[in-house]
Amino acid sequence: EAGVAQSPRYKIIEKRQSVAFWCNPISGHATLYWYQQILGQGPKLLIQFQNNGVVDDSQLPKDRFSAERLKGVDSTLKIQPAKLEDSAVYLCASSLLGQGGYEQYFGPGTRLTVT
């Protein structure tokens, strides 16, 4: 079974530039999560999708971050314009149906450096 795919793996941009990350979850997983992980901290949820609908985006900085999941499969996360504090690893995860008690499967992440 193929795992969660993410690209790119690494990205370096200057502040005020824009960047986009792509995620392809495990086939059949209805729930998709985007997390931000700053070095030395645990993952912080940015947005959760159930199929192509948003379940929770309360911690997404909507003035600069946006995300979509067209057709309930692939997802993209965009930052525009980027700030220095956005430097982090962006993790995508998926799970079956999003029901309590199901584990989350993570992609390798995208390491973003904003200079």
Add this chain to the structure above:
Amino acid sequence: SQQGEEDPQALSIQEGENATMNCSYKTSINNLQWYRQNSGRGLVHLILIRSNEREKHSGRLRVTLDTSKKSSSLLITASRAADTASYFCATDRSNYQLIWGAGTKLIIKP
């Protein structure tokens, strides 16, 4: 918001020794999960324990849960170099989300 807090923040032991990590949380849960993160394999699920369970085993891993104390522990027996990683506990929220702690960084010395 951070629900789980792992203790200690860092742990360094000799290969072959046992490693114990603790997690405390604040509000009631349905289940608690432990994950491992290293540079090679990313963030990987280890074990899930439900609120009505007290202990669970998986290979060299043993997890306990004490809901009265709102705490959990992860024991890794006979540690190996490959166990070097950060270990996170994550507790569930009602809308199928996980709340993560800051993790315990485990180093296994040869």
